[in-house]
Amino acid sequence: MKAVAYSIKPFEKEFLAKANQKKHDITLISNSLSLETAIYAEGKDAVIVFTNDDVSTPVIERLAGFGIKYIATRSCGTDHINIEAADKFNIKLANVPFYSPQAVAELTLALAFALNRHIVKAEEQSKHFDFRNDELIGFNFYGKTVGLIGLGKSGLAVASIFNGMGCVVIGYDPDFPETTNNIRQVDLDTLLSSADIISLHLPLNTSTKHIINKKALDKMKNGVMLINTERGALINTKDAVIALDNGKIGYLGIDVYEYEKGLFFEDHKSDPEKDPILSRLMDHPNVLVTPHQAYLTREALQEIANQTIKNLDQWQNNTCIGNACIGIKNCQDNELTPTQLQKNHVN
Numbered sequence: 001m002k003a004v005a006y007s008i009k010p011f012e013k014e015f016l017a018k019a020n021q022k023k024h025d026i027t028l029i030s031n032s033l034s035l036e037t038a039i040y041a042e043g044k045d046a047v048i049v050f051t052n053d054d055v056s057t058p059v060i061e062r063l064a065g066f067g068i069k070y071i072a073t074r075s076c077g078t079d080h081i082n083i084e085a086a087d088k089f090n091i092k093l094a095n096v097p098f099y100s101p102q103a104v105a106e107l108t109l110a111l112a113f114a115l116n117r118h119i120v121k122a123e124e125q126s127k128h129f130d131f132r133n134d135e136l137i138g139f140n141f142y143g144k145t146v147g148l149i150g151l152g153k154s155g156l157a158v159a160s161i162f163n164g165m166g167c168v169v170i171g172y173d174p175d176f177p178e179t180t181n182n183i184r185q186v187d188l189d190t191l192l193s194s195a196d197i198i199s200l201h202l203p204l205n206t207s208t209k210h211i212i213n214k215k216a217l218d219k220m221k222n223g224v225m226l227i228n229t230e231r232g233a234l235i236n237t238k239d240a241v242i243a244l245d246n247g248k249i250g251y252l253g254i255d256v257y258e259y260e261k262g263l264f265f266e267d268h269k270s271d272p273e274k275d276p277i278l279s280r281l282m283d284h285p286n287v288l289v290t291p292h293q294a295y296l297t298r299e300a301l302q303e304i305a306n307q308t309i310k311n312l313d314q315w316q317n318n319t320c321i322g323n324a325c326i327g328i329k330n331c332q333d334n335e336l337t338p339t340q341l342q343k344n345h346v347n
Contacts (some may be wrong), residue, residue, distance in 0.1 A: 001025070001316045003072075004040050005048035006033040007265070011075075015298075015305035024312050034088040038062045044317070046070035048308060051077060052261050057085040064089035072311045074304050075295075076331040077231060079204040080261075083328070094311035098153065100300035105157035108199055108229045111341075115225065115288050117143070136312070142166040147195025147212070149188070151177055152331065155201035159183050162197075172192060192219040197227070198331040203331050204231035214239040222256030223250030232256040237277055244284045252281070253318035255290045264292045 001024045004055045005016070008028040020026060022317065026048070033053035041047050041063055049055055049071060060082060063071070071086060072094045086093050105125065114120060116138040146162045148155045151173040159169050163182045171183045172191045182184055186194070198220065202208045212226070213236040220226075226249055237258040243249040257264065263275055282288050 001046060001049055001053050001070075001312050002044045002068075003027070003046040004029065004044050005074075006031060006040075006053050008232065009265070011228055012301065012305070013283040016308070019305040019309040024309065024316070029104050033059060035059055035062060038066065042066045044068060046072060046312060048072045048074060049080070051075045051080055052265060053080060055081040057082045060085040060091065070094070070312075070315050070326075072306050072308055075308065077203055078328050079233075084277055090167060092315065093316075095328050095331070096304050096307040097331055099295065099303040099307065101153035101157040103297040103300040104201075104229050104294045106297075107255060107290070108154075108158050108227055108253075109161055111227050111229070111255065111290065112141075112197060112199075112225060112251075115253050115286065116249040120288065121285065129245075138148055141197075143168070144196040145170060145194055147172070147186075147191040147198045148183070148201060149173075149198065150201035151180065151183065152201060154230075155199075156180065157205060158201065160197055167197075172291055189219060192216055193221070195224065196221060197225040199227040200230050200234050202230055204233055209233050210236040210239075212236065212240070214242070217243045217248055220248060222248055224248070225251035227253045229255040232258040232260050235291040237281070237315070241277065241280050244281070244287065250286060252282075252284070252287045255294045256292055257289070259346045260292060261319065305345065322344060 003024055006029060008030055013028060016026065016028070017047070027040070030038060031040070033047065033049050034056060035054070035058055044066070045068070047063060047068055050073065055071065068091060070092050071081065072344060073081060074096060076096055076099070078093070078095050079184065083093065092150045097215055118136045118138065122136050143166060145168045148169065148171045149172045151159070155171070156177065159171065159182070162169050169183045170186045170191055172186060172188045176185045191198070197271055202211065211234055217239060228257070235254070235258065239251060240252065257278060259275060259277060263278070268274070278289070282289055295301070
C-alpha cells in the first residue's frame with residue numbers, strides 16, 4: 001500500500017520503520033495536513049495523520065479527489081476528523097484505540113507532583129543559588145481524595161498509582177467498570193464537590209466538550225487541583241482562567257490546550273504575538289503546561305506505530321468485517337457515549 005504520513009517528527013521515524021519492515025511504501029513528511037499540503041497524497045492509497053492535522057470536510061473532499069481510500073490517525077482520539085465527510089466520500093478510517101495507558105498515567109502524576117511541591121519554582125531558584133524554601137510548601141497526597149472523571153484504561157492506571165499512595169479514589173463513569181477495586185463510584189456532582197484532586201480521562205465529543213465549565217468549577221473545593229492529559233476542550237479555558245484568578249483552582253496541570261491546534265508540536269518562540277489565553281494561563285505560578293507529551297514514551301510510540309501499520313496491513317489484506325476492513329474503535333481513555341453523558345453534563 002502507498003501512503004503519506006503527515007506531521008511526522010524525527011523521533012517517530014525509527015518506530016514506524018521498525019513496525020513497517022518495508023511492507024508499505026510510506027512517504028514521511030513533516031508538514032501538517034491542510035488543503036494546501038493535501039497534494040502530497042496524490043497517487044497514494046492512504047494518508048496517516050495526527051491530532052493537529054486538518055481532516056475537515058474540505059480536506060477530505062480534496063483527498064477523495066486524489067483517490068485516497070483510507071485515513072489512519074496515529075492517535076486514539078478522532079475529534080480532528082470529520083467522520084461524516086469520510087463516510088460520504090467512502091473513505092475508511094482507523095485509529096489507535098489502545099497504547100500504553102501507563103504513559104498517560106505517569107505524566108498525570110508528574111504534573112500533580114510538580115505542582116504540589118513547586119518543583120519548577122524550586123529548580124529555577126536553585127539555578128540562581130537561591131535556596132530559600134519559604135514559598136515551596138506542598139501537601140501530602142496520602143489521605144487526599146482523588147476524583148477521576150472517566151475510567152477507561154488510562155483512568156484505571158491513574159487510579160492504581162493514587163491507590164498505592166494511600167489516596168481515597170472516587171470515580172465517575174456511567175459505564176463503571178465491574179472489576180474495579182479501591183475506587184468508590186459516585187455521581188459527577190459528588191465527585192466535583194468532594195475531590196481535592198480531579199483528573200480528566202475522557203474522549204472529546206459533543207457531550208464532553210467543556211464538561212469542566214463555570215458551573216462545574218463552582219461546585220469544586222476552593223484550591224482544588226485539576227489535571228488534564230486528554231483533550232484540551234474538556235475544559236472551558238476562559239472559565240478556568242477566572243477560577244485561577246479567584247483562587248477556586250489552586251493548581252492546574254494541563255498537557256493539552258483547548259486552542260492548541262497550530263500551536264503545540266512547533267517552536268513559537270519567535271512569534272511576535274503569543275496566544276493571549278495561554279499566556280494568561282501561564283502567568284499564574286500555580287499553572288504547569290506541557291506540550292501534549294503524555295504519549296511520549298518509547299513504549300507508547302512503538303505501540304502507536306505498530307497499530308498504525310497493522311491498520312494498513314488489514315486494509316491491504318482485505319481482512320474485512322462487514323463493509324469496512326477496520327474502523328474507529330473505542331479509545332483507551334474512556335468509552336462514554338454522547339447519550340450516556342448527556343444527562344450528567346454540567347451545564
